[in-house]
Amino acid sequence: MTKVKAAVVNTAGSDYVLEDLELAEMHPDEVLVKMVASGMCMSDETIRKGGTSVAFPIVPGHEGAGIVEKVGSAVKMFKPGDQVVMSYAYCGQCQSCRKGRPAICDDWMKLNFLGVREDGSHTFHNNNGTPIKNLYGHSSFSTHSLVHESNLIKVDQDIDLRLIGPLGCGFLTGSGTVINGLKPESGSSIAVFGTGAVGLAAMMAAKIEGCSKIIAIDIHDSRLELAKELGATHTINSKIEDPIAKVQEITNGKGVTYSVDTTGVSPVMKTALTVLSKGGVFAPVAISKNNIEVIPTTDLIMAGKSMIGVVMGDGIPQLSIPQLVKFYKEGRFPFDKLVKFYKFEDINQAAKDSVTGQVIKPIIIIDEAYSK
Template sequence: MKILAAVVNGINEEYKFEKLSLAEIQPDEVLIKVVATGICHSDEALRVGDAEFPLPAVLGHEGAGIVEEVGSSVKGFKIGDQVVMSYKYCGHCTSCRSGRPAACDSWAKLNMHGTREDGTHTFYKENGTPVSNFFSQSSFATHTLVHENNLVKVDDTVDLRYIGPLGCGFLTGCGTVVNGLQPKFGSSIAIFGTGAVGLGALMTAKIEGCKTIIAIDVHDSRLKLAKELGATHTINSMNEDLGARILEITEGSGVNYSIDTTGVAAVMKASIDVLGIGGVCAPVAVTPNSIEINTLMDLVFANRKLIGVLMGDTVPQIAIPQLIQYQKSGQFPFEKLVKFYKFEQINEASVDSNNGSTIKPILIIDESYRAEEPLI
């Protein structure tokens, strides 16, 4: 089967549209016609080489689409189903069977090695060169083959053009709060960076009953939006003394929880420094940067915790339908954060995401889908 995909052929190269061959479907796979996909910072990290990944590759891991074919062993999906694509997990290791697929023993192999579990590829160039697959999904394509564990079925009434980012960015923000930090009702939280992950965390912190929600960024426009979405306080760290302002807001105690979504070394360290006694910090950005901490002074003396949370430690098949319901009730209005682009505008969308002018770009790949219904 011939498809059209946006391919990254080398580090820091732009996306290039190419016709690729799609491999034969395997028994546990599903053929998806991609309707729309978000662009995530993780895609950019791989494109520019901040995270190692075999190139050439078809990136994209926030896809939504329609089932066109199912493998012989697939039981939970049928042709015509609407689905969101998320990460892959094995389903049989201790973590998976304990309800923590984001901690799957084989998570890195299944999502970051560029091939199927058996080592074969799903995409090939016209000259036979194999092209790597990302997240067992690769949604920057008109069609893709996806393992059934990647898929979340959604109701036919749901507009697929909006919900792809629920598969990673918003899922990570939400899950980091609910499953990682588990904030107590009435507690305080500082969120560093108001992109999709940060604002997803912010909206969830409000849902979970945090009393003090502090959004930190360097873009006033994003901070204004953060205020609309539930931030009780905002700080432009370019113009204010961050530490002093947080002490003022928290009456000298520091915050109970913090999340860093920026991956900037100085900001990651600040997200620890603003914690009060017993505070918990979750740095979740995909970044090549590291920080130096003094475990005794930065953590032990104040009984602080530094935790890692991958993909929000979520079960996508449970969390994504919940987020859709939160959106419908007005509690998680992620539609305010998106901007739509045509598929051929992928390089423009990538630039806009990187410079902060667009919080969550969404590429419309199948323009015939609900063409009679205007986008917001």
């Protein structure tokens, strides 16, 4: 068995603990990946705190990037030495997958949140033989991981793996919500509520898609300044300005064609719906238990407005992530301005800095010997 060091959460709400674990024997459809780095997503924090149905103990992490060391006998698309990014797992066989929408795969929850392989076995065990759950089929907070082939996306050999793990979730979600979900016309207008990793990715994508008015709404001036640098044409600090009135002013009383909410806060989500123009489309993307009150007649029907659900950017990771890498190389998706690197042993500090908003996108460097 392969020995690994991984960040384990043993009980809901407990800190990450670096533990020596053992990886199970490789299945024919799996790949052994040496992890270089992993982004830290707010979903990891929600899971750590026990805010989901995921069981403990678990090795979180789902924005990994690494190098293929070994492939199973049935693996056809990868070979040792390939550089890869990890994203969500999907079956590839259900109606949604066959239609090119693997983010709503029939088995998505089972494959990504049950914490075990399809046959019920575990990939991680501690020294006492206790099984440890995985996340998203790969658990990137580990020095090595066994990953199903469907989780992997091959990337160019010249790209820095320390940087690109977050393309597997947070940046994919924000950019894909715009590119694949809303599909804005060139010259249209969009408002993005919340300027964290997902919101800023949405704004960068809106600029790529040719939106003429890109309005960033937040309560932190420092983040709004960064939003301007990344593509926002207008900013609103909703702590001191009425966002509804301000959007009306910016759009000459019409409202925006599209809106995205990344906060999951009930009043903010309702505002994101309210600021739409006639025929406008709202995408709430935060994983939140909060509700909003919608009166169909006045909020939707009479103005022809609509709300859409978009999960994981509604993208096919094997297509969307190389596209984002291309945009990055062209200088059109400068997500590197949002990240801060942390050593593996400082993972708990990274989590705290993410929750407080001190850092937009923490990246944990797992292999400090890696260089590009």
